[in-house]
C-alpha cells in the first residue's frame with residue numbers, strides 16, 4: 001500500500017463528499033470537543049439538533065462552566081449517556097480555572113480533563129489544532145482492519161494497541177484533522193459494518209481485505225453477550241392533600257442517569273410482585289409509605305448493556321416525611337412545572353402519558 005496515494009485518494013473523495021455538519025462549518029477546539037463528545041455512542045442525525053441547541057445555549061466554555069448542572073442536563077435531555085454532559089460541565093470548570101478558559105493542545109493536559117479519553121484528545125488535537133494525532137473509534141478500527149486485512153480479534157488489548165500504532169502511521173502530517181475526519185466519514189458512509197460499499201470506495205485499490213475477498217469477515221470481534229433484562233417500577237406519588245401535585249426525585253449525582261429527575265422507584269427483585277417492589281423501593285429511597293393504585297403504563301427501553309421494562313403506577317402518599325435516603329433531592333410539582341426539570345427518556349414517556357399524549361411500550 002502506498003501511503004501518500006491512499007491519503008491523496010481519501011482526501012480528494014472527502015473534499016467532494018463530506019457531509020455538511022454544523023461543527024464543520026465553524027471549527028474550534030470547543031466545537032470539536034462538544035461534537036465529538038456527543039457523537040460517542042450517538043448517530044450524527046440525532047446529534048445535529050442537540051449540538052445546535054447546546055452551542056446556542058452555551059456558546060463559550062466560560063458560559064458552560066458558569067451554568068448549573070440542571071441547566072446542562074436539561075439541554076442534553078433525550079440524548080442519553082448523561083455522564084457525558086456531567087463531564088463536559090465539570091471539565092469546563094477546570095478549563096476556566098486552570099487553562100484560562102481555552103482548551104489546551106497538550107495531550108496529557110487534555111487527558112486530565114473529565115470525559116476526555118485518547119480518542120477525544122486525538123480528535124481535538126488533530127481537527128482543532130492541526131497536530132498529527134491519531135484517532136481510533138469504531139469506524140476507524142473497521143476501516144484499518146479491512147485496509148490491512150487484520151485477522152486477529154480487535155477486542156484484544158494488544159491488537160487494539162497495534163491499531164493505534166497503525167492509525168498514527170496513517171494520519172496525514174500535513175492535514176491531520178481533515179484526514180482523520182475523512183477516515184471516520186469513510187467508515188460511517190462507505191465502509192459500513194455489514195455491507196461495505198466497496199464499488200464506491202475511494203481507497204478500494206489500497207484495501208487488502210477487498211483484494212482477498214475477506215471484507216465481510218473483518219473486523220473479527222468477541223461474540224456479543226446476551227443482554228440481560230430487568231423489570232423496574234416507578235410511582236407517580238400523588239400528594240395526600242393536593243390533588244394537582246405529585247413527587248419527583250433527583251437521582252444521585254454519581255450513579256446511572258445521575259442528576260436527572262425521575263418518578264421514584266427501582267428494580268424488582270426476582271419473583272417480587274411489582275406492587276410490593278414499589279412499596280419497598282419508596283420506603284428505602286424516600287422513607288415514605290404509599291398505597292399503590294391504578295397501573296398507568298409499561299415501557300420497554302434498551303440501554304447499552306441491558307434492557308428494562310418499566311411498570312408505572314399511580315400511588316398515594318399516606319405517611320412519612322420524605323427524606324433523601326436514596327435520592328439527592330425531591331419536590332412536589334404540578335404537571336406544567338415539569339418542563340423546568342431534566343428527565344430520562346422513560347420518565348418523559350410517563351409525563352406524556354400523564355398529559356394524555358401517549359400509551360406505553
Ligand code: SF4
Pocket residue numbers: 143146147190191192196197198199201202203204205207209210215
Ligand atoms: S474497499 Fe471495501 S472493505 Fe476496503 S475500505 Fe473500501 S469499503 Fe472498506
